Amino acid sequence: MEVTLSKEEILRYSRHLIIPEVGMEGQLKLKQASVLLIGTGGLGAPLALYLTAAGVGRIGLVDFDVVDFTNLQRQVIHFTSDVGRKKLDSAAAKMREINPFVQIDLHETALTSENALDILKNYDIIVDGTDNFPTRYLVNDACVLLNKPNVYGSIFRFEGQATVFAYEGGPCYRCLYPEPPPPGLVPSCAEGGVLGILPGTIGLIQATETVKLILKIGQPLVGRLILYDALAMKFRELKLRRNPECPVCGDHPTVTKLIDYHQFCGVPQQQEAPKPVEGDIDPIEVKARIDHRDNFQLIDVREPHEYQIARIPTAKLIPLGELSKRLSELDPSVEIVAHCKSGVRSAKAVALLKQSGFQARNMKGGILAWSDKVDASVPKY
């Protein structure tokens, strides 16, 4: 059946239709296009809003998360009243309101090696707005195997990266980074933070490239990696090449089907709470010892800017990175209890202290558990 625009659609898209490079032909290409957005978070939010407004005919969303308060600082498709709602439902409601002519397909699932090919195969273009390495390698490999372009963006604090992978023989993500960093080495947004506006900028670079690929106009961001530094307000461009030895898109690929990406990235399948370690101390017991004026020292190994958000009054701040140089500030004759935000960094601090001959214990669950169990007036972040 021939695709046409209704009178309402012609009015809606008039500012596209009067650009010669888009025109009726381009708008019909948009209407016939299908784009899959993986993730409806920081990157997915501006992508979904603008691609819907632009009139991409069918947009798929993959997410299984629920909106929470910490999302609202950057995931602008979700509103305060959506907290607790499924991200898919929240996003789809806004998209329908923006443009009822767009078909929205919802995939309420985590993308896995088992379902990825089935989901991705029904779309022309895949946009990676995920937040973790296993899914990024999964999306990349699936796109290479299905021969579909992968519009890539990623963010950290004030910096972002964007490019288009696996497009007409161009490089893929594995050509750029053959392997992921080991878990814990690169801080995530939850640990490292992200300027709320940054995913807007990077997400819209991805949206721009998506529209260009559909319209087949301009120079696609293929074989080039854009680096954006918000603080310097600079864009830089680096050359990307397809690696002939790439295990997925190279001349003699060794990865010919999807693998176990959690294993590949060294990440445990489930987000496990840190295992209780012999000698860990509960916040309630720490509070009791403070109240009894027991002879021990509580140290806080977080960063100074975290200390400004929330603190335990008697704790001495020694950031983990400075601990090895500041051991002389501690009294080796008393027991040391270390805490951080959730207990991961303080476990490292305890290991370091024990190596240096101190008696040390880790406060279970960090200041978050302190807020839950001891003093609810301490804010969580």
Next chain:
Amino acid sequence: MAKVLIPTPLRQFAGKQDTVELTGMTVGEVLSGLTSQFGELRKHLYNDEGKLRSYVNVYLNDEDIRYLDKESSAVKENDTISIVPSIAGGASWK
């Protein structure tokens, strides 16, 4: 002098600087100057065998050194060396 651009995640190991000016005839020499100045950077850039880690890319101006002479790539006055690590963004995995 060559300029080395330090990406945000690694600045904490480089005295919080975003740029470090160093001399060296090759990329390897410049990076070795950088890691002798900032010891903590070494383990983030190199593995135990002293090879550049595969998730840290190094560019001489806009070209990946893997496609030049790797760490032997010759550095000229005013060249820019960029360290570009993999970033994922988003969720926590600690």
